[in-house]
Amino acid sequence: MEIVNFKKIMIATDGSACSRLAVDKGLELARLSGGTVYAIYVVSTDYLASIDGDSLSLGVDPYWKSVYEAWKRQGEEAVNYVKGSGEMKGINVESVLLEGNPSYELIRYAEEEKMDIIIMGTLGKKGLDRLLLGSVAGNLVRHSKVPVMVIRDKCNS
Numbered sequence: 001m002e003i004v005n006f007k008k009i010m011i012a013t014d015g016s017a018c019s020r021l022a023v024d025k026g027l028e029l030a031r032l033s034g035g036t037v038y039a040i041y042v043v044s045t046d047y048l049a050s051i052d053g054d055s056l057s058l059g060v061d062p063y064w065k066s067v068y069e070a071w072k073r074q075g076e077e078a079v080n081y082v083k084g085s086g087e088m089k090g091i092n093v094e095s096v097l098l099e100g101n102p103s104y105e106l107i108r109y110a111e112e113e114k115m116d117i118i119i120m121g122t123l124g125k126k127g128l129d130r131l132l133l134g135s136v137a138g139n140l141v142r143h144s145k146v147p148v149m150v151i152r153d154k155c156n157s
Contacts, residue, residue: 005033005116006029006030006033006035006116006117007033007034007035007036007116008035008036008038008113008114008115008116009026009029009030009033009035009036009037009038009115009116009117009119010037010038010040010106010109010110010113010115010117010118010119010146011023011026011027011037011038011039011040011082011118011119011120012040012041012042012102012106012118012119012120012136012140013039013040013041013078013079013081013082013120013121014041014078014121015041015074015075015077015078015081016121018121018122018151018152018153019078019120019121020081020121021121021151021153022119022120022121022149022150022151023039023081023082023085024085025119025149025151026082026119027082027085027086027089027091029117029119030086030091030092031089031090031091035116036091036092036093036094037082037086037091037092037093037094038093038094038096038113038115039078039079039082039083039086039093039094039095039096040079040096040098040106040109041074041075041076041078041079041096041097041098042075042097042098042099042100042101042102042105042106043068043071043072043075043097043098043099044071044100044101044102045068045099045100045101046100046101072097075097076097079095079096079097080095082095083095096109102136103136103139103140103143106118106120106136106140106144107139107140107143107144107145107146110144110146111144111145111146115146116146116147117146117147117148117149118140118144118146118147118148118149119148119149119151120136120137120140120148120149120150120151121137121150121151121152121153122135122137122150122151122152137150
């Protein structure tokens with residue numbers, strides 16, 4: 001039997017209450033395994049892409065530029081929360097901000113950086129909400145080659 005060794009633990013966070021529960025679980029796994037946590041936030045640029053889809057046109061529209069900056073600040077706060085929580089527990093945490101489609105970027109990063117596991121929270125939406133909003137967690141579970149642990153709880157984001 002092969003021993004599972006979690007040395008590179010990726011925590012995908014969006015700063016919500018659900019993701020904070022996943023942060024707690026991921027940090028505990030890192031403490032038990034002596035691993036390093038990689039706190040990842042993806043600034044979604046899906047809605048910000050220009051019509052041709054090749055580049056962001058943030059310089060043209062001040063509204064979208066301010067939205068982008070707000071999402072980036074939110075991302076920095078989310079990964080800083082993970083870093084601070086980890087430091088309080090003596091766990092090494094690397095903070096990473098990515099840009100693009102969240103599902104794609106999380107999978108790409110996890111595979112390129114050879115993560116041992118991805119941990120993330122979910123709101124557990126069902127029905128029309130899930131259909132309309134999509135599910136980053138669901139996409140990772142279906143498409144990632146890296147094992148994914150989804151922490152689901154009734155929580156408010």
